[in-house]
Amino acid sequence: MAISGPTAVRARRAAAIATAVSCLTVVGTAQNATAADGPAPSVPAPQLEWKPCARGPEFDCATVKVPLDYRNPGRRTIELAVVKRKATGPGRRIGTLFFNPGGPGGPGTVEMPQNYQLFPQEIRARFDIVSWDPRGVGNSTAVNCFARPEEAKAWMSGRPAGFPVGERQRADWIAAYKDLSQRCRQHDPELLRHVSTADTARDLDQLRRAVGEPQLTYLGISYGTFLGATYANLFPGKVRAMVLDSNIDPQAWTNHASSKEPELPVFLRMGSDRGAAATLDQFLSLCGSAPIDACAFSAGSPEATRDKFDELMRRLRAHPVGAWTYGRTVGDMVSALNVVHPGWTDLAGRLQSLWQGRVPKPSAPLPAPPVPIPYLGEEQGGAVLCSDSPNPRDPGVYHALEEAAAIGAGDAGRFWTWAAEPCATWPAVAANRYRGPWNKPTAHPVLVVGTRYDPATPYRAAQAMAEDLADARLLTNDGYGHSAMLNPSDCVDAYESRYLIDGTLPPAGATCRPDRAPFAAPEPRGGIATGGGGLALAAS
Numbered sequence: 001m002a003i004s005g006p007t008a009v010r011a012r013r014a015a016a017i018a019t020a021v022s023c024l025t026v027v028g029t030a031q032n033a034t035a036a037d038g039p040a041p042s043v044p045a046p047q048l049e050w051k052p053c054a055r056g057p058e059f060d061c062a063t064v065k066v067p068l069d070y071r072n073p074g075r076r077t078i079e080l081a082v083v084k085r086k087a088t089g090p091g092r093r094i095g096t097l098f099f100n101p102g103g104p105g106g107p108g109t110v111e112m113p114q115n116y117q118l119f120p121q122e123i124r125a126r127f128d129i130v131s132w133d134p135r136g137v138g139n140s141t142a143v144n145c146f147a148r149p150e151e152a153k154a155w156m157s158g159r160p161a162g163f164p165v166g167e168r169q170r171a172d173w174i175a176a177y178k179d180l181s182q183r184c185r186q187h188d189p190e191l192l193r194h195v196s197t198a199d200t201a202r203d204l205d206q207l208r209r210a211v212g213e214p215q216l217t218y219l220g221i222s223y224g225t226f227l228g229a230t231y232a233n234l235f236p237g238k239v240r241a242m243v244l245d246s247n248i249d250p251q252a253w254t255n256h257a258s259s260k261e262p263e264l265p266v267f268l269r270m271g272s273d274r275g276a277a278a279t280l281d282q283f284l285s286l287c288g289s290a291p292i293d294a295c296a297f298s299a300g301s302p303e304a305t306r307d308k309f310d311e312l313m314r315r316l317r318a319h320p321v322g323a324w325t326y327g328r329t330v331g332d333m334v335s336a337l338n339v340v341h342p343g344w345t346d347l348a349g350r351l352q353s354l355w356q357g358r359v360p361k362p363s364a365p366l367p368a369p370p371v372p373i374p375y376l377g378e379e380q381g382g383a384v385l386c387s388d389s390p391n392p393r394d395p396g397v398y399h400a401l402e403e404a405a406a407i408g409a410g411d412a413g414r415f416w417t418w419a420a421e422p423c424a425t426w427p428a429v430a431a432n433r434y435r436g437p438w439n440k441p442t443a444h445p446v447l448v449v450g451t452r453y454d455p456a457t458p459y460r461a462a463q464a465m466a467e468d469l470a471d472a473r474l475l476t477n478d479g480y481g482h483s484a485m486l487n488p489s490d491c492v493d494a495y496e497s498r499y500l501i502d503g504t505l506p507p508a509g510a511t512c513r514p515d516r517a518p519f520a521a522p523e524p525r526g527g528i529a530t531g532g533g534g535l536a537l538a539a540s
Helices: 006-023 108-114 121-126 151-156 165-185 197-210 222-234 266-272 274-288 302-318 326-336 343-355 380-389 395-418 421-426 459-468 492-504
Strands: 051-053 056-067 077-087 095-100 127-132 216-221 239-245 445-454 473-480
Touching: 006 421, 006 459, 006 473, 051 056, 056 197, 056 302, 056 395, 077 108, 077 165, 077 197, 077 473, 095 108, 095 197, 095 222, 108 127, 121 421, 127 197, 127 326, 151 165, 165 239, 165 395, 165 421, 197 222, 197 380, 216 222, 222 380, 222 445, 222 459, 266 274, 266 395, 274 302, 274 343, 274 395, 274 445, 274 459, 302 326, 326 343, 326 395, 343 395, 395 421, 445 459, 459 473, 473 492
Parallel strands: 095 127, 095 216, 216 239, 239 445, 445 473
Antiparallel strands: 056 077, 077 127
16 A cells, blocks of 8 residues: 555654664775766766656656766666656646655665655645665665575674674674675675765766756755765756755765774764764653653653663663663664654653563554565665775774763764774775865855754754855754654745745744644644754754
8 A cells, every 4th residue: 555644654754764774884984995076987868768667656767777987987887766756736847856865775766755745845846856776775786795585684683783782792793794794795896886975976967967957956865965965066067956954064974084094983973972862862851841641751850751761771781671672772762763753752652661661562564665665785875885984994992982972972872883883894995985075166055954953963964064065054943853854844844945946045044943842732833933043053
């Protein structure tokens, strides 16, 4: 059954976010890679032969061929899977909006149709919306390091859930990712060296040419913001309009273009640990201020609820509840904080069950998607990250890094430290990657959207993105969760729509609020406040 309606779409997207967070646990280093900012040989625009596809009669699909290596375009080619939903407003079409759902490793051919109703109505009316599975991912030429699905399932079940706790689990975790790296090294090492963000940015420009657009109109979420920033600096004259929602600090991602091995893993450089800790603190404070029928984990006050959470974590470290270990619970918590409705309410229920010594009830199964989901193993997102972002290469240093991160970010610091550890043994180095500069003047300004309490890409990263780009305006979403798209605000939608349609930016310092507060009934939608919206950090 096809999913319809924003509530169901957000629920499925919340599940997709959990997958994306899992993808983020495989990252790598490319410390000796060649910069990708030089001119690449001219490549003819691919031909798109649109046909109705199984996503539904409203969607068209195509497959195009692009060079594996744009510096040697006459050699091997790979395939990109592309999906389109035509503009719904007869006679009002402006052009094509390209969408990247993040990840890395997010399959656009799956996630754009599933989340189509989350695009503002005016955008759906005025633009064809096109997305694609980036190279290495999903239905495109994909990284797959297992011979059979059963092998992938067995590998997944053999590593600790969330992150490792204790010496034995740390050894098991490190061994599991060494094994994955060895499998990937044997599978298609040439592909692994050509799935960087710079490669994908060149693919995006090929797709722009294929649909006949003189300039790019683009919306990118999370990792999609780094892709957007890369495109904007590789092809600055081709930017018509670009919305970057829930931003990655490009300087942090690339370790400031340093050739030295970094002291910190990427997610600690990005501040994901502190952003998640600040968002968790908000979750516990708002839960503690809400009645129990609104937040099941409430202990009657913010302070008491924080104490209750800390006590629960201490209990789980000593005595897991069934398969719910401390590591699994923290991983589940970090993922659940991404989408406020229904994620925060459901998380409170799971924490309360664990507090009572009960295994949480499994979430109700979501309706099956209209077509099979392609294989989306961890190695796909990991292969992209391995191409771009350097990390410490010694697995033995991550336990000490975890303990240091926990001082400032608590449980979230432990999770985000280990999320980068698999990079220590990743086998490939990107042949071409882009590490800056990030301030090349673009043909038109960029709109950067940052959420105040974002547990994956903290607000300060949006501030950094707006400062790094040559011409950008920051719009603050004074709310919670990972991206304004997944945590809707009519205010943000209105500003984004006007910008994408006619290029009008929000006023400097503009601030929006979400349509609905956590643990509260729906409120008047999309409040707007202007002036000073870009000053406070999501985490200290």
